[in-house]
Amino acid sequence: MEHGAATAPLPDAFLHFLESNGIDPSIYTSIDSTPRYIRLKPGFEDCIEDVESEIKCKPKKLEWLLGFYTLPPHIQIASTNAYREGKIYGIDASSGAAVMALGISPGDHVLDLCAAPGAKLCMILDLLGDSGSVTGVDAARHRLAACRTMLQKYKLGDRCRLFVADGTTFSVIPEGFRSDSESLLNR
Numbered sequence: 001m002e003h004g005a006a007t008a009p010l011p012d013a014f015l016h017f018l019e020s021n022g023i024d025p026s027i028y029t030s031i032d033s034t035p036r037y038i039r040l041k042p043g044f045e046d047c048i049e050d051v052e053s054e055i056k057c058k059p060k061k062l063e064w065l066l067g068f069y070t071l072p073p074h075i076q077i078a079s080t081n082a083y084r085e086g087k088i089y090g091i092d093a094s095s096g097a098a099v100m101a102l103g104i105s106p107g108d109h110v111l112d113l114c115a116a117p118g119a120k121l122c123m124i125l126d127l128l129g130d131s132g133s134v135t136g137v138d139a140a141r142h143r144l145a146a147c148r149t150m151l152q153k154y155k156l157g158d159r160c161r162l163f164v165a166d167g168t169t170f171s172v173i174p175e176g177f178r179s180d181s182e183s184l185l186n187r
């Protein structure tokens with residue numbers, strides 16, 4: 001969260017929305033109590049013990065989101081070996097939930113508009129493995145550059161196409177995609 005955003009007053013309409021939905025507004029202002037999350041890269045599940053010994057506290061498994069763990073708010077993961085070596089991601093549970101809600105299956109062709117810096121993009125690629133295709137689009141060149149760096153760090157760079165483009169008009173066919181009519185014509 002940007003500095004200042006946590007202390008800025010919440011708009012009345014938003015406060016009203018929170019109240020009518022029984023949500024405590026302090027969750028938006030008390031960032032000291034907001035947990036951090038990590039996601040283990042598939043294949044590196046064993047590194048959670050190393051993370052625990054480095055950060056000197058036990059990450060708590062998130063039962064409803066595969067591969068995710070909760071950490072206390074004050075814990076920094078950037079200096080851990082697991083993070084530096086691309087074995088864990090820093091990603092919010094809400095981002096993970098959004099990706100899971102897509103119900104991605106092997107072979108899917110996924111378009112991620114507004115993709116940078118790429119936390120969800122990496123998760124999509126991890127779920128797809130070598131199947132299907134992933135296309136990431138972002139309007140900000142410098143943010144897409146950061147996204148490319150993240151993909152390379154996690155060794156996902158050669159499995160994803162990135163475009164600097166406006167997502168509202170982007171229209172490029174996914175790599176390896178064949179519509180039903182094309183498949184029929186080529187039989």
Ligand SMILES: C[S@@+](CC[C@H](N)C(=O)[O-])C[C@H]1O[C@@H](n2cnc3c(N)ncnc32)[C@H](O)[C@@H]1O
Nearest residue numbers: 114115116117118119120138139140143166167
């Ligand atoms: C909150 S970030 C997205 C986070 C990202 N999905 C992730 O999981 O890491 C919003 C991004 O949307 C991009 N963006 C905003 N308007 C856009 C547009 N019209 N077309 C493409 N990207 C856009 C911004 O440059 C910014 O990088």
